[in-house]
Amino acid sequence: MSTDSSSVAEALRARRSKVIGPHSPLFYDQPLHVVAGHGVWLTAADGVDYLDAYNNVPHVGHCNPVVVRAIAEQAARLNVHTRYLHEPVVDYGETLLATFAPHLDKVFFTNSGSEANELALRIARQHTRSTGVLVTDFSYHGNTTSLAEMTTGLTTAEPLGAHVRALRIPDVLSDPRSPDVVLAEALEEAAAAVASLQAAGHGLAALLFDPLFTTEGLLHPPAGYVEGLADLVHGAGGLVIADEVQSGLGRSGSAFWGHELHGVRPDLVTMGKPLGNGHPLGGVVTTTRLLDEFGSANMYFNTFAGNPVSAAAGAAVLQETADRELQASAAELGRHARKTLEELAADRPSVSAVRGTGLFFGLELVDDDGRASAGRAKRVVEDMVRRGVLISRIGPRDNVLKIRPPMVFEHEHLELLVDRLAASLDEVEAAVR
């Protein structure tokens, strides 16, 4: 960044701080001042293009022209709530539901993943007449009060609710024991958590989980774990809520929705981030029975949700995802990326594991003694932006590089990413020695 553009960025940061405050998070020691986006590229104020290997919200690419046109045309024609009949919300709902298993045949639209998880939990609590919730250790599902009370993956002033139990997710990549032993122990722990909720009088309303366990650091539980967990929850009368904000819309390559990777049958599926390619859009997909139960006992209305512009944005994202075969691309490119990243890791002691699936990767970084190294991860992330590539980091020890590009990422972009990553890791390894 030139001195000129860096002083412009500093001035903007100062103005920003006066308006939205100094706590609103910013990436990088020198925050990036962006002015334009296109496909997998973000352009900074100084004209430099950055390869975006971080953002999943622009699922079909930054400023995807099909989505932009759909929004612009519908905004010019009609934008109104759903208490009048209009076609776009019905068209979109039908297309969206067609991507789910037949029992998931109804949708509530919302404006965000937070609103979606809030609603799913209301439905679950009312259905079960219980309040207990199972989440996972180091997870995040939204910013409302009741979600803050079950947040384990970032700082909230609210303590973990008495009605909440956070499950430690087993991980076969880091646990040296046999997967069977790991599985049995983890399911026993889950059963104990359910029993403890019941003993305390909370009962069990729901399990709320991200099928890719991304915030948790992209953990790989043993086969059968999520299925066993879902059986346990259903057996105790609770509902299973799959939060697909991270794992949905073909991101995993192997399945359109993340919960399908585990062969489970959720009662509620929540959606957000990529659903409208950045347009505020979320939703809860559920069964006719649960919708009827909740809908007949509550006057639920959401002013903006399901408006024709949001519906047009969502429909365009589904259309582009299908037309450009982005799930297949995530599978194919994902396999190739995995192989390349594993080769890269094999030569570099600082990378202890390659995690993830499809177009969501995590490189776990360790220091020379094999201990989780948040410092190295931070240095790589900062070094990568200087090399023109955007990534981030996740996990409870903040040492897993988070690589989760728009789904229109292609081979040439992967090559650039891997090239820069190799150089960055080499530099960081050399610097520490």
Added chain:
Amino acid sequence: MSTDSSSVAEALRARRSKVIGPHSPLFYDQPLHVVAGHGVWLTAADGVDYLDAYNNVPHVGHCNPVVVRAIAEQAARLNVHTRYLHEPVVDYGETLLATFAPHLDKVFFTNSGSEANELALRIARQHTRSTGVLVTDFSYHGNTTSLAEMTTGLTTAEPLGAHVRALRIPDVLSDPRSPDVVLAEALEEAAAAVASLQAAGHGLAALLFDPLFTTEGLLHPPAGYVEGLADLVHGAGGLVIADEVQSGLGRSGSAFWGHELHGVRPDLVTMGKPLGNGHPLGGVVTTTRLLDEFGSANMYFNTFAGNPVSAAAGAAVLQETADRELQASAAELGRHARKTLEELAADRPSVSAVRGTGLFFGLELVDDDGRASAGRAKRVVEDMVRRGVLISRIGPRDNVLKIRPPMVFEHEHLELLVDRLAASLDEVEAAVR
């Protein structure tokens, strides 16, 4: 509506019901199938234009070209979260904050009024280390769990929280006693509610109120009531949250923000509905001190909120509101409308009161014995749509006609509205006799 278009509407309704269910509310016995909007007009599928005297979300008019262009251009240029620096959110934040009193100098952006009220309550609970909340009898502030627990204005399965007290709002239009007596009694009741929250150990976190008391039926409390309430709340260590979803952006004619009508100094102001003219946008405006306190104790982030497209939509709404002098228009047209509606009411025994201010009116309907008549109100609303004008009804007895058009409503539209309303009231009065 022709038979043809009515069968199309029926088919669409059936498809809608299969997708979003039969409980998602629809206006009118024969729901209106809309396909386009422009200014104060909504066009139905059969080509008929309806005068919109109901919708406040399209504040600067349906499909306002300035707003549509701002959204389209920004969506084509950049749409990304606020963890990178970008200018639109700062520009918009500065313009928005300039409309508030100097102590309200920080803003959190959200995607809806529900998200805004959720956040304001989190801030208030953390600041006061208390949970008690005062709301008003027959009010609604959003659809999340914690807001459902304080909803008195519509059906929710959640009972009123033990930490919630609903104040009966005094109304000088219906209470025959002197305003001084009404005021003293109402403030005593409020003091008793605060004392009861304290005695139960909840303490007082906040008062959450709509400055126009719209859902409550557009009540007119005596002068000094809201000020007295705010003093009481502050005296007990609680915060005052003005929910400006209904009353903001010049709607009242006399003030840009509704709380200014009462001369109170809120600690938090929440916004939603009209802020983005239908684009999902909300926010919480507060003080530097409260933002710092909350921001330093919580990693608050909201993926879509404050994105450049939402900011561009919000900025265009403020621009149009200023350029077209919509607050002044609401004041001027509102005075004229009030006079006209009062004349209309004087001749018609079915109208017992004209309520509201600026471009938000309520006509209270009664039967021949002077009792609240939801039946007459419903008949007028249904008759009005047949006459091509959209209105609705509110209040605990569902007998107050709700007239709240886009702010670009003009004299000619008012004349049309009043003409149709007079005919409608005459027909309904005649039918009942």
